[in-house]
Amino acid sequence: MSVKHPKVAVLLAAFNGMQWIKEQLDSILNQAAVDVTVFISIDPSVDGTELWCADYAVHHPSVVVLPPAGSFGGASRNFFRLLRDVNFDGYDLVAFADQDDVWHPLKLKRAGEVLTSQAADGYSSNVTAFWDDGRTHLIDKAQPQVAWDFLFEAAGPGCTYVLGKALATKLKLSVAAQWVELQDVSLHDWYCYAFARSNGLKWIIDPVPTMQYRQHQSNQVGANIGVGSLLMRYKTIHDGWWFSQVQLIAVLVGKQRHPFVQRWLLLGRKQLILLSFSAWACRRRFRDKVFFFLICWATAIVGKKTK
Template sequence: MMRPKCLVLLAAFNGTQWIEEQLSSILAQEGVDVTVLISVDKSVDGTELLVDQYCVQDDRVHCLPHDLRFGGAAKNFFRLIKDAPIEDFDYFALSDQDDIWLPRKLTDAVAKLTSFEAQAYSSDVIAFWPDGRKKLVKKSQKQVEYDYLFEAAGPGCTYVFTPYLFSLLKKHITDVYTQLDCISLHDWYIYAYTRSNGYKWIIDSRANMYYRQHSNNQVGVNTGLRAFRKRLSSVFDGWYLRQAACIANLIGIQNNSFVNSWIDLDRRGVLNLAFNGNDCRRRRRDKFVFAIICLVLTVKGNK
């Protein structure tokens, strides 16, 4: 049996501290043939030089041209998707620069995609900290009708796609590339595009990677009072719902009857979201919090 050929798209920025360990875990994947394509957001710690050395040492590692500044992981991943080759690969995966993949991460993802006849895959992860702490981060709650409009399917570094879906995603990203500056989270956007177009997405309860937590994480795991307050402030200043509206517009579902009922983010629309919280988030606690937040925003009247 032919081993599946997987293209891993790795977004890097000031990553010299961790990227070698990450690349080693990717290149050691079992049961698949791996190629890595790296895009580096202009760095100051020698990341470009380090990945260039990898490209010389290992013909499975390739880099896109350097010296571009993206200002965040989302635009860097969108660039990778736009510029990635699609010929000769059976599956496509996303990778951060600082995690550790367990040996069967890609093999198990391919098996799930095949057995469930799905187009996209993500999974739970094991978060770990410099002090040795570890925690299972569960994202595999049952999907609901509109969760994709208000959350991602989990960390983007767990995402794996079939070539059919990736080719559609690549065309879409290319078509709207100049409009994507309003998107802060690529994993949320990709999940929304996929689900809104009716493609099947599997969220696996098996965690096949260690998700590194450190002070430079752009998002990371929402643990601790400080992290909770930071995320809550982004909700109450309107960023969260504005992001949902921007995503809905760019993926072309602004005229969907449910979306149309709230996309203007006026009081009536946000109140409607409060009463539909059960269909907007996967985790039971998040459903309740979502509804309460929408009620508070309705009272505040902030658009």
């Protein structure tokens, strides 16, 4: 008697991915105890990614390349396109994939089991960052969730996300309904986590790493390690990008009228100081809570760059 495996729709956003995409696709198609279909959306590339993926799909029936849809200009818009255009009927789970990582063989099986055993709607996990020179580093995002972390950070790398059918369906509807506004969201994984939590859905962040997270110069968002990364984070905050994303996501997930959010949403000097005293409820990791407190005060005193 055959065992029924969960059917998983894997959404892969590609752009100039020839250097890594074969290894990634092979690792996805070699997932154990699940039936996988990979849907690839390609941002117009100059390295032959489109032709290579088309040929790969011919020889692998479980790979579907979506028709061209113009230039996205970033992974976030590409993933929103995948969420909008891929039909999830007949699938039990929906997963996100980057083009340059390597998945552990049991990644999707484990995610499905965790979602089922914990009656959860969304899943993400820790990852092992790796570099071409052989270095590795555990990226730990599995600190306990707090009341408002979803408005200020993602649930770890989006390439680890696995969504239950109910969450994926609701998310698809929200993407279609807010398509224009979502074009200004820079990080799809942050929005997806915020959408789930703001709708009262259960999310699990698994402490077990389920994939190798490749680090290279083309990463849109890489491993948050070291002083250089801290300085880069400060720059995005000082430039106004991070706080503008916080405001946008709070509005898009319908939390702008919540009393807690109303106290700081304008992000003026007084609001930032008030927000700083809620740092414990806004970030998961202790180091990030301290940084959050300090950056609220620094921004209140120094201000943000004006555009």
